[in-house]
Amino acid sequence: MNQTPDYRGAISRTGEKVLGIIGTIFNVIGIILAIVLITSLSGFEGSEMHNQMQEEMRNDPNLTNPQDAEMAVDALNAFVAGFDVVGWVLIVLLAISTVFAILAMAKLKSVDSASTAGIFFILAGVFAGILSLTSILFYIAAIMCFVRKPPMGQDDLMGRNEPMTRRDETVTREEDTPYRPL
Numbered sequence: 001m002n003q004t005p006d007y008r009g010a011i012s013r014t015g016e017k018v019l020g021i022i023g024t025i026f027n028v029i030g031i032i033l034a035i036v037l038i039t040s041l042s043g044f045e046g047s048e049m050h051n052q053m054q055e056e057m058r059n060d061p062n063l064t065n066p067q068d069a070e071m072a073v074d075a076l077n078a079f080v081a082g083f084d085v086v087g088w089v090l091i092v093l094l095a096i097s098t099v100f101a102i103l104a105m106a107k108l109k110s111v112d113s114a115s116t117a118g119i120f121f122i123l124a125g126v127f128a129g130i131l132s133l134t135s136i137l138f139y140i141a142a143i144m145c146f147v148r149k150p151p152m153g154q155d156d157l158m159g160r161n162e163p164m165t166r167r168d169e170t171v172t173r174e175e176d177t178p179y180r181p182l
Contacts, residue, residue, distance in 0.1 A: 013108045013117075013149040019141035020105045020121065026134040027098040031091050038087040094129050100124035101138060101169050104145075111150070118145030 044050050054073045063069040104120035107113040118141075125138035 010066075011148060012150075013114070013145075016108055016117065016121075016141045016144050017105055019144070020101050020108075020124075023124065023128065023134045023141070024098055024101045024105075027094045027101065027128060027135070030134070031094045031098075034091050034094070035089050038084055038091075041080055041083050041087075044075075048123040050080070093129075097124045097127035097134070097138075097157060102136075104141070111166045114145045114148070118142040121145060 055078065057063070058066075058069045058077065060069060060072075063072060100120045101124040104117040104124060107117035107120060121138045121142035125135035125142065128134040128138060168171045
């Protein structure tokens with residue numbers, strides 16, 4: 001019995017794992033920064049500095065119309081109130097992206113799951129922001145998952161399992177040899 005080694009799974013997925021780890025670290029940093037901004041802006045509304053900014057806008061000499069000054073104050077208040085909601089949405093999206101990245105890195109441990117890991121990396125990139133640095137890292141890892149394939153073993157040569165014969169210093173398959181009558 002011919003014991004040929006099976007070379008499937010011999011490919012190292014270290015590059016994909018490193019890109020996934022870096023992207024996950026960026027996501028965690030983004031989550032922390034968003035939480036800090038949300039907490040600092042939530043304390044800003046109603047503070048002395050907020051009231052002072054409103055008074056400066058109302059007394060601004062460039063805004064001659066009092067309605068324009070009130071519109072500027074309302075815009076400031078809307079920005080402060082809206083950033084709270086936008087910040088929490090950003091945190092949720094980055095958390096989902098982090099979960100998909102971790103799932104992708106877990107799938108890389110399995111030999112036949114590189115395509116599934118690539119899909120998870122694409123989803124992580126979409127949730128991290130369509131064109132952010134983090135999403136680009138996840139997209140590169142996904143492309144590497146789809147493109148890099150393990151080397152073919154002896155049985156996988158040209159996708160066939162027929163026995164091979166050697167003739168005249170060339171390797172041919174039995175079905176490729178011309179028919180010669182006896």
